[in-house]
Amino acid sequence: MSQTLDPAVRDVTERIVERSRASRAAYLERCARAQRDQGPAQGLSCANLAHGYAALPAADKLKLRVEHALNLGIVTAYNDMLSAHQPYERYPALIRAAAREVGAVAQVAGGVPAMCDGITQGNPGMELSLFSRDAIAMGTAIALSHNTFDAVVMLGVCDKIVPGLVMGALQFGHLPVVMVPAGPMASGLPNKEKARVRQLYATGQVGRDALLEAECQAYHGAGTCTFYGTANSNQLLMEIMGLHLPGAAFVPPEGGLRDALTAAAAQRALALSARGDGYLPICRIVDERAVVNGIVGLLATGGSTNHTIHLVAMARAAGIVIDWDDFDRLSRVTPLLARVYPNGAADVNHFHAAGGVGFVIRQLLNAGLLHEDVETVAGPGLARYAQEPVLHDGALQWREAPAQSGDAQVLAPIDAPFDPEGGLRLMSGNLGRGVIKVSAVAPEHRIVEAPARVFDSQQALQDAFTRGELDRDVIVVVRFQGPNANGMPELHRLTPPLGALQDAGHRVALVTDGRMSGASGKVPAVIHVGPEASAGGPLARVRDGDRLRVDAVAGTLAWLGDPAEFAARAPAAPPQDAFADYSLGRGLFGLFRRHARGAEQGGSALDLSEADAMAAPAPRAL
Known part of the structure; x- marks a missing residue:
């Protein structure tokens, strides 16, 4: 070796x-x-x-x-x-x-x-x-x-x-x-088939019984x-x-x-x-x-x-x-x-x-x-x-271990890889710093320029999708989803509706200060964007209709327009209940939310080692 x-x-x-x-x-x-x-x-x-x-x-x-x-x-x-x-x-x-x-x-x-x-x-x-x-x-x-x-x-x-x-x-x-x-x-129901049924359910083409059957066959x-x-x-x-x-x-x-x-x-x-x-x-x-x-x-x-x-x-x-x-x-x-x-x-x-x-x-x-x-x-x-x-x-x-792949569709040798680069990109620009997983995103979907539609919760996005308000080219911004806002929940439920929009021929991307699942898939999603909106980060100044550009090839995340106008905007306030809901034990974690570091610093509220006391914050290219 x-x-x-x-x-x-x-x-x-x-x-x-x-x-x-x-x-x-x-x-x-x-x-x-x-x-x-x-x-x-x-x-x-x-x-x-x-x-x-x-x-x-x-x-x-x-x-x-x-x-x-x-x-x-x-x-x-x-x-x-x-x-x-x-x-x-x-x-x-x-x-x-x-x-x-x-x-x-x-x-x-x-x-x-x-x-x-x-x-x-x-x-x-x-x-x-x-x-x-x-x-x-x-x-x-x-x-x-x-x-x-x-x-x-x-x-x-x-x-x-x-x-x-x-x-x-x-x-x-x-x-x-x-x-x-x-x-x-x-192995149970193939993951690709499970995802297909989820998307059919999101678009109303199959009912809950079919969805539950597929999920139970996958997780069994x-x-x-x-x-x-x-x-x-x-x-x-x-x-x-x-x-x-x-x-x-x-x-x-x-x-x-x-x-x-x-x-x-x-x-x-x-x-x-x-x-x-x-x-x-x-x-x-x-x-x-x-x-x-x-x-x-x-x-x-x-x-x-x-x-x-x-x-x-x-x-x-x-x-x-x-x-x-x-x-x-x-x-x-x-x-x-x-x-x-x-x-x-x-x-x-x-x-x-x-x-x-x-x-x-x-x-x-x-x-x-x-x-x-x-x-x-x-x-x-x-x-x-x-x-x-x-x-x-x-x-x-x-x-x-085997020196040769047992299935060339699953594992490739180093001299004939599926892609010459890994599946992750750093994205930076005047909207902050985030990451995007491109290994599952087709090359033709890696650059999206479109008007923004801004949401402060994933439920609000799902409601807009159900009403047909997103049937167009769109860069969806879901903000106030970072560690300090609400603990940074994964937003995996957004994948089926956004996937359906992309399959309908629209140019679609997601930008969020939250997380997506480890199974992030075919829709380009710039995630973990920081500084997060609840800390006054740039996403808090984005409005419906703003033109945005997500370029996973160049690694840029941009608001397109007059920089002076953007800088002069007052940031939107977090939703009123972002810190106040004590149900289902969430109130016990208020201390964590108030003290959590940004995603790029690990998202932890703990003093993990001397690194937290000595190391300067990671640089942010805005």
Whole structure:
């Protein structure tokens, strides 16, 4: 495999290292101090320890008291309402048994909330979604605050859960941490057919019964949804950043291989503890090179736009400062190697069968687009992740991942990619800075110039669509949807009506300070625009009929007209109830809304690391 790093990858990495020098050094010093002065069980009295061990079986209690055995913490996002997290119900028993095999003990340290954007889309609960990531990080910190664990395994899969677990784990950067996935559900109704039925329903051509039947055929069992949205992008990121065991991401939830990987993850976490010869804390794995590898992997596979927020927050938790310029520069040199819905017809099971993560990593390493010289939970070097797990006579082994794609419609080799660039663009201009996912947008739809129609909620847009008011070329602006306004809910319900307008032959685009789903699709959507409207950003000055231009080729987002007139306009006020609605628990998150940073700074209200105190705000080109 190539050891020559692409110059652009090297340049971006060096810029990140320099930008993060002070905050990263302070973070690592904090982790070293914690290991030295606050390691597991240090400072705990006999009463403290007795409380922690009280409910253990006698044999485990004896191991900890007399043999001073290693203690493995389990932080779990289990609940049995969410398909992706339902398999975790039985994982603690597997992990305890695996720990006992190597003379250790395992305990569930705590649980964290896990909510599903698929359930809350378009409903008030969605306004808690982004901030649930901060709550998960805080819950992880509470679970580990007892300071009784030598290593940790994290059980989580979906959208905000994995970033939150990582953000929390990095507050305990002196501990070894292994992420444990649960895998995707079996393939059901093809995602493209599901999207077709949704669009037919939006235009009134089929009824709710047909829509519900299609949705139930698509989402029908345990495991993650099979499209390549944020949940499955999480799994690719954890693998390419070295926090999973190699090849673990997309193995199905049930079966011997998944169980073997779960047990192996527990034993590997214990092997990395400070009381062994191979001590490797998470603070050494999540470094600038690993973060760059994560961005490249995301771009090469057309992954979720949500990670232009989540990966920023995870990096900041490790003292590393990245911004959207880094994503944009890497996108220019990273070829698109995967066609997985919404960027193609295949689902993640097809992706996995065609060669999966191991094939992608092999291709990117060969092209010098990934840092190979990284630390991982599997050992030194990312080349280990160009392998895939198998069971041989009941024993877990690894073999080389396929060197050739098993399906050229799903996975492409590095020398014949689906697109010479990645699927993400930075958009900037006099309307602010945002991002657009172009990997699923046809080239003829990547430049749109049209009059604006402005909405302050997604429901208002849907109502206007139903009344036929949008049957024309239009750039829809949906504002007051950022972190400070209402928690930045995803606006995925806008996809069917906007898709119908585009299919009718209209030039259509969306511009918003909110988020779209990790399954953002064929309609050009400039999202995460900042400064957000509730902070007086430019979108607050846009009016119906203004001429706008979205140019995803040039990377520009522009209001067309007299700049002096635009600057002189008074910004629109947020909707009256933007901060006032306490129903469904939203009032509890008012503190988060008031203190959240912008999307480009990760959208978090937490002080994640010294980066938040030291790093200057990311530059905004307006």
